[in-house]
Amino acid sequence: MSTSEKPNLSIPMWGHLLPAGPQIEARDGRKWTFDAAEIVAAFRANGASLPVDYEHGQDLAAPKGLLAPAAGWIEDVDVRDGAIWAQIEWTERAAKLITDRAYRFLSASMRTTSDNRVLSLRGAALVNRPALRVEPLQTEPDEAETAREASQLICLAREHLADQTALGRKLTLTDAILSVRDGAHGLPHLPQDRKETQ
Known part of the structure; x- marks a missing residue:
């Protein structure tokens, strides 16, 4: 959110x-x-x-x-x-x-x-x-809605963490959660062919 x-x-x-x-x-x-x-x-x-x-x-x-x-x-x-x-x-x-x-x-x-x-x-x-x-x-x-949003945030953060790890960047899960929450995860990605050769 x-x-x-x-x-x-x-x-x-x-x-x-x-x-x-x-x-x-x-x-x-x-x-x-x-x-x-x-x-x-x-x-x-x-x-x-x-x-x-x-x-x-x-x-x-x-x-x-x-x-x-x-x-x-x-x-x-x-x-x-x-x-x-x-x-x-x-x-x-x-x-x-x-x-x-x-x-x-x-x-x-x-x-x-x-x-x-x-x-x-x-x-x-x-x-x-x-x-x-x-x-x-x-x-x-709303507690139920808050729980759903927290779960979604963690899932997005894990995906972001995996992407950044594949790019050679070192992040903790906490860093990834903060990055996703603040909408600051638009870091440049390597081209797809370079990612596959790493």
Whole structure:
């Protein structure tokens, strides 16, 4: 893979929904309280996946009769150091937007009481300006693709090493790997008839 190409990225399966509680505060000053164990229990008692949409479409667009397609589905929730994380199965469209860094954050949709106590999750949205201080969605190089590319690189390096050895040049396999990786293996070859007489 050349340095100009994008790496193949794996879509994050887990996203950060709520900062560590029990008290949380939005960037605009709004405040809520929640019990992490209650949030998890409510999700599992519901017995159904929750939608992840775009820009809170379920809350803002759907009530007006407008389309609010899902970007993914929350399949499980977990507590990590007091924070709420969600396991999400993404749609193909959303996965591409995330790996292209068109969307980087999740924003929770919550069912709350009049005194701003969070009772349960209603879903979440892909956003770029989350109200809460949550971690960005992290994309990582696809492990299987990375392994395939590494294997291909080693094969090309071995071929390059054999070619250079036949030309009388002394290279190590490491040298050959670096040369192939950096695209610097265009060294001149001897004519075919000279190679056969060596």
